[in-house]
Amino acid sequence: MKNAQMVSVFQDAPAAGAGASGVAAPVLDVCQLGLVLRTVVWVECVVVVACMFGAMHFEDWLLRTALVTGGALPATLAWLLVACSLRHRLAALGLGWQSAVAVVLGALAGVLACAMVALSQAGAPAPWLASASAGGLLSAVVVVALVLRARSQREADAAAQLADLQSRIRPHFLFNTLNSAIALVRAEPDKAELLLEDLSDLFRHALVDQGASVGLEQEIALAQRYLAIERVRFGDRLRVTWQVDPDAGVARVPSLLLQPLVENAVRHGVEPSASGADIGITVQRRRSVVVITVTNTVPAGPGPGGAGVALRNVRERLALLHDVQGQFSSGLKDGVFQVRVEVPL
Template sequence: MNKEQTTATDSTSISPDYADSVTGVFLLAAFLSSLVIIIARIDNWNTSYITDFVALLAASSLIALTDALVLKIFNPFLKSLSTRAGLATAYLLLMVTTFTIGYVLYATVTGHWPLTAPSNRVLLSFLQIFVLATVNYAIVLMILLHRAKTNDIKNSFQAANLQVLQSRIRPHFMFNSMNSIAGLIRNNPEIAEQALQDLADLIRVLMADARKLVPLMAEIETSKQYLKIEKLRLGDRLSVHWHLKSIPKDCFVPSLILQPLLENAVYHGIEPSFGGGVIDIDMRSDMRRVQILIRNPLPEDGERSHRKGNQIAMDNIKQRLIQHFGEAASLSSGRRNTIHITKIIFPIVV
């Protein structure tokens, strides 16, 4: 088997998260279900049975929680094994832990070691619960494996969806930028070279892994590179004002959440306006979240507003924000007189 095949095989190996918070619940349910089966077989109840039931319930809870703790402690080691080896080792750990604690508890309560004590209903009931629980342990481990596979499929789908959303961002300025750069090559080759480098950086960002967050400052730099290219094309018709207030340098965001909105501002606001205008970007933070306001002029009614509908980019960015930050992030837009305002809010992730 070559290196590529080995990597592919390892990447498809899915191990349960033995430290999952629900593991203890599953294990306790396994013991309780065994206890219920034993109780269902009792025909006549009396006070002694109730006492035994309470004792068995307490012992079952202690064993189940201890089992969960053992799996959590050994989780890194178990996940380093193959799926089958990890499941087998986890099952062995559960068996050893359950038997050891059960053995010690019985001896502590009764004063007799189980193997030397006379047969009685408590010992018999405990052994029955132990046998049934060991069967249920296998079921619990299979449930954990199923949860791991389900989460893996969900994460893979989310990653693919993020990549699709990002790949849909096809800047309209690409062809216009190439034409502008082509016109500069003869007269201003140095400026043309810098513009090509900026364009290459933008393309590199566009092709990056959409699952990874990028520093907010890097996203700002990417947006500035884009606006520099548009400045070559629009000249004095485009002005940009940046206002950065208390922005944490180690804050992370999904890539390309600013550039498409700035492209909308240029495409729908600056370019259709005969006199151009100013794009104002205001960023501020309260140390818990970041708020970004993008303001751009709207063309007058008499001017040609030939590019209507920027909802595609808005929906795209909103979906990516939600997938990364959930309901803690938001994206909205509105109009105030002749100014279009776009607002982004997202939590600070470091």
């Protein structure tokens, strides 16, 4: 199969939840802690710079900054709260309408900020129109940033699906799997049927758009099917230990998060070693965080290259989905390679 043909599989249909513009909806998904912090810091930076205009001296600038911050900060938080609460309703609208709603909310937030400042300066003229315009403009900039972020996430998801599909149809993987099924047809037909079902599910998962995120329990099931196929090939060389907290399955993770990590463990731990390798997958819930750990022994050193691309892709998609609440780390220590992922519940 040509690469162009595989690319067309993902380009023929828009991503789930995508509007006419091709950007995944909702655009105004500002409920993540990282986005809230960045928006507040950015608005405060604008306030700090704006207050420099007209300030006579340093103390005057500090006073102006404190005064305007007292109105801008609550107004910004109010805009974020309303946008977050309306994100599901706005998801049914197109990008244009979502942007218009965001700008209108920004203008209202600007009026709110002006009112709060006016209350602290009784009798002083209030720049209502300028405040509303500034609020709408700042909201428009935030919307542009969210649209660019959504497009980056969609491109990363498509790249991950393409990479996964390519790995599924690697000649040696498909050849070895079919050979294993042929060898089992007469001796153990039930096992051969299960093997082909697992292979079919892997292809189906790679071809079907899963959206930006899936439940962790779905990723665990997919990884188990992949390991079931590889166990037929490697036999006792593939030694897997699972430790899964049943309460952790509700966590949302990027599609195709766990399976590439497990595949790397097989390729760089089991394949190059005559004695095989020990693979451990641990999923634990720790209060409001789920910790996913994938470890594998390596025969000597870090093993062959190639794992960095998959790990980098997982890290980038995790950051796009959960921002600062998603953590990713990997490293080799004492002959054991470990990947650790943290996602919020």
